Amino acid sequence: MPKLNENYLNVQDSYLFAEIARRVKAYEENHPDKAGSIIRLGIGDVTRPLTKSAVEGLHKAVDEQTVSETFKGYGPEQGYEFARKAVADYYARNGVSVDADDVFISDGAKSDTGNITELFAQDNVILVPDPVYPVYVDTNTMDGKKIIYMNGTEENDFLPMPDNNVKADIIYLCSPNNPTGACYNKEQLKAWVDYALANEAVILFDSAYEAFVSEPELPRSIYAVEGAKKCAIEFCSLSKTAGFTGTRFSYTVVPKELVFATSDGKELSLHDMWNRRQSTKFNGTPYIIQYAAAQVFTEQGMSECMENISYYMENARVIAETLRKKNIPFTGGVNSPYIWFKCPNGMESWELFDHLLENIQVVGTPGAGFGVNGKNYFRLTSFGTHEKTKEAMERFDKLF
């Protein structure tokens, strides 16, 4: 009889977005006259179509697949050389040197942040921020690993810092952060790198929102900090940068410098392990998507992406302006598409959810869905249209 992985019994039901959908549906059924005026600012998905460079790249690559001479079958599991180099060049333009050989192309930062846990044994101490993107917690719970939390609160601007009394082996950091929109500065990231080097810990750095960093002095990569290649793996993606949430392209940097001792004094390289993992359990990202992604990473391609990002950030500005007017404390919205604000009048986040839905037909995401420190916070996103976002914030302005 198969012995099942019973750690799955400990994974919490992923009910957040399902519960939101349930409440919205119930509201629509009870108030058919108001259903049409609901504005959704909760979802973390892009709405702008693919850019010109991406579309032209896709069509061209599809055409290559129609004739034997240019047809591509299996590609390298790590990604085509041209795609890895395009990523390394993009890093270089942002002032960070990354070896193209250390770049692994994949289908999503969610896949890679999930699958990376396979490289680590069960008896590690995993340090995870709260509030947090639920995937870090769920994937380690599925593995039966021990998770400890660090608090993101108003006091630390939702940017938890290292505590030398805590001995962690693996540390998850996400900056610019989902859900809080907070972004570590270079000194803060340096403190984390110093901690990791001193404790021989590994930082798993999720920079999926790096393209939204607008303040030039803020690091868009942990490798902007010296020594990070000895302690950090970085996950990044075109999902939000280029609107690839439905097109799927991500990249993970696993530097060759990441070498650690085994229990009997041998050495294992995380780069080699990840290479073996991907070669064994993955067959590469579709050629046509790698080809299109390489066009996105050109200067022209990235300037088209920045037009979309500017569009979204105008929404963030409108949301932030309203919150500021109301003296509601918030993080994010400047270097991130997310805005994380304190629920007014001491409300809890699900209470505010219902309050906004019932009174102004605006849907957001209750902070409680991201951890205990989100209990009194609420997330809005800037991925809507200008018109709807403006309308939503005018209603919000009148309500409070």
Add this chain to the structure above:
Amino acid sequence: MPKLNENYLNVQDSYLFAEIARRVKAYEENHPDKAGSIIRLGIGDVTRPLTKSAVEGLHKAVDEQTVSETFKGYGPEQGYEFARKAVADYYARNGVSVDADDVFISDGAKSDTGNITELFAQDNVILVPDPVYPVYVDTNTMDGKKIIYMNGTEENDFLPMPDNNVKADIIYLCSPNNPTGACYNKEQLKAWVDYALANEAVILFDSAYEAFVSEPELPRSIYAVEGAKKCAIEFCSLSKTAGFTGTRFSYTVVPKELVFATSDGKELSLHDMWNRRQSTKFNGTPYIIQYAAAQVFTEQGMSECMENISYYMENARVIAETLRKKNIPFTGGVNSPYIWFKCPNGMESWELFDHLLENIQVVGTPGAGFGVNGKNYFRLTSFGTHEKTKEAMERFDKLF
């Protein structure tokens, strides 16, 4: 300090295709005059371009991504309903009933056969055939699971059958088989299903080559056998069926009937566990590829695929004819693109590899790369062109 997954130390270096490439390169350097006449019949990758339906589907879906009204962001992690239904309809046309809700769309059978191990605890007995597609062994070794082997030999036509003295929890079967091309008939598959039901074992059934089955009485799915939904997960792919090795689309069927007891008497559904696994560590197959795949699964789309498959099978016929003429025993080539033959004159497989390369400049795959039972066998594939395959077999004919 991170504790690494030291099971990786036990994974054998995947040297097979690297070693082949090394020997071919050395030969080319030593015999530049002969380099141009090398014919490669070793690789398991398709060479015919994408079909008309697939290409039109890709272009159309890319166009949808260029305007907000039809733009698709995140899709369901399990795959779009239209894609899951297209797969279920394809099964139905082949006489097998599969619930669209039990179909999970993914990016490759390699990903899914690899990732499925996560659902099972470490203390399972894993039964794997030898010779075998190396991924089954490597992925379980990475997990630290105990593997036992069953022999595929000339005596059982490379189709190992259940042994009631062996108690396995998880059983890997691949039919039509890679590398041997052998294909189980319905009675044989029924014996496996009966064994699994009697022993409460789970069969992981890899049917990636089902579209190559030409004899109508042979099952293309394990679900052609009654009771299989209570004991089997099936993995399938468009890689070889539609030339999607570089385009990436696969599907895995995890029936809701697969429910097993936990150590404390609770119940866990493998369907629910896989759903949770995919929802947590995967963000879906690209929309444009799911859309194109749905076109491939139509009757028109599949008839275009069958033209390519017929092209390849003509190569298989030519290879088989030559082997028959020489009285060389072989399996495959009728319901499979692979032909697995006994090395002539008592040669070992690497010896034959060098012999063919040096004397007739034909490159194949030594059976030793697939397990101990492959030591005296050799794999040729039918994925080349008619001209090269014919030429290779004429040279082979003259050599022996």
